[in-house]
Amino acid sequence: EAFSKQVDSQKDHLQQAEKQFARLAAAQKKIDTQINAMINGLTSIENGLQQVSDGQGALAGQMPRLESAAGQLAEGQKKMKSGLGDFSSRLSDLSSGLNDSVKGLKKVSSGMMGANDYLGELHKASDKEMTGWFVPKDALTNSDFTSVFNTYMSDDRKTTELTVVLDNNPYSNTAIQDIQAIKASVKRAIPNTDLKNASFGVSGVSSMNADLKEVSDSDFKRTAMFMLAGIFLILIIMLRSLIMPVYLVASLVLTYFASIGVTEYIFTHFFGYPGVNWAVPFFGFVILMALGVDYSIFLMDRFNELKKEGTEPAMISSMKNMGSVIISAAIILAGTFAAMLPSGVLSLLQIATVVLTGLLMYAIVVLPFFVPVMVKIFGRANWWPFNLKK
Template structure:
């Protein structure tokens, strides 16, 4: 760690201090030795000089081997001493350099030790900073996650911004072009304002003529005399006015089918609109309004048919009731016979309504169908009723329940055969393709089979059994019991 490194640096600094002191002492010792060697070399020079002088004094010594060896030894020692002195001098110089280097090293180590101490403190601060940095990195990681999550939206926004800039660039280009067009249009508007001014003057002149029109009822419809005199205007008048210009004709085209009830109902609205238009005009008092065309003709026929239908229903019901009263000498029997016919008729009309409106999809039954359907169904139905009830009248001496059963047994096949024959006759109208005939045939067929299969076999016997002897009220009464039983047996066996 930094603390151990600092301690080791302190110990190394102390060791370098001791080493520097030892080198200083060694350098001094080498200096003393070098001085001694220098003195020895000087002494050996003197010895050698003395031996040379001794050889000159005593020439015979130059031949003495010992003298020669001594002289060689002294010379070698002198040389060695000189070399040793030079080496020691060089060594002292190197030791001086090493001592200087050690001093520099000691100074450097001192600074290094101080730096290591500062480094230790810095490392402590660095450790604390690293902890804070780790916390900051955690927060930065969270922020980075949020940034990464927001990058797609940012990318989309940048793309949208780029697209918007392109659109803006395109729009600016178009705006530049349109500014040119605007400038051109302003030039044209200047000339157009002049034309508007001329038109306003013409309009003012026209309004002055209109205000001076003598016919106040036609205010707003003033036509200048020169326009009336034009051939084109006269040709237009020929389309809508008669030759004497006393009759005006207008063509009105309805959106719907001219044969539909909704379309025909608009004829009255059309007449009312024409009457309102004539009010307050010179021709309003004595003018006549007439409506023609397919829709108007059908509406007139429908109105006539509706009036005739109501009148016919009343007259037929009264006439049939009176005839039945005279025929059966009873008031009760005609009442429930007429009621059964009315029930059959309205049920048949309801069935036809379901077929042609709900199933086929028409707007309604044709206006002519109820009238003819009522007449035919009432006439045919009353015939079948007379067949049955006339035979019932023949057995009036029997009890009503027995009499009606016997009458049904005798007349059932006749009535069913007649219903089948007439049903086939009216069924032949179905392939015609004429909607009115189809609807009339449907109502008559439904009424015939409903009356022959349901009303006569079920409803009439129930009414006869319910009223009993009151069926003959108030004109006829059954004969005595004895005679009744005898004739009843003859009728049942015969």
């Protein structure tokens, strides 16, 4: 019975152990299932890691492209930033332009109002003929405009000064002609205005030269007539002839005009001047007449002394005896007047050129050729009407 109890006790223990083993087997089965699941998970992880590794390799291969794309993206961002800056600047310019436009419109509006006021005052002006010179009241009362009145008008406002600026050399012949044109224009215009009883005058360097030229031209005519008449009378008395003084005076006048022509040609074609100065004809004429008549007297006085030899022998002997004297005197005087050339003064340069040309021409061409030909042509009539004998 005790053994049976032990057997039953062991049986109970075995049953409990079997239950425990059953439980342990079930737990082990769960563990095995979990281990299998873990193995599968690890396999999945391994596969995932492999994919990650492959992805990393692919990503590493795409890194240059990503880097280039990132650079392009940065460059695009810079351009976008610059574009936004330019756009902002354009908006600022547009805003400034709109402000200027508003200011301009205000000025236009103000100008339109001023023009309306001006037209209103112009319509009410009493002198309809002078409306082209109409000055608005606001301008007349302006301080700057009033200072102009004080500068160019007298205190009683009855005398005014108009300044005319020429576009050429004020000392030139063109400026002198312009002065004459200005005077003529004023004379034509004044009678048709309210200033018809007003007097006017023109001053300035060009006007002074124009006045001097006018006086010189007037004096030149009188001087030329007096000099030629005086020379003619002196030659008549010295040569006792009316014929010889005629062609001698003619030779002097011919030489003068030839030298003036040569001088003008030289200064216009070689030096670019518009012509000879207004003072040159007067002084050139006086000097050439005074010197040239001396040379003609030297020759013809000796011709008169030898007239008994006959017309042709007397002229040939006179040329032999006096030719060297006349040419030497002409060269010396030409050298004297040539000293005026370095002066740099235009009028002196031209006067010296006229005298040089005239003296050399008269001594080398006129006296040796023109005078002997005239003596040959007239023959015994050279001494008409005083003495026709040989």
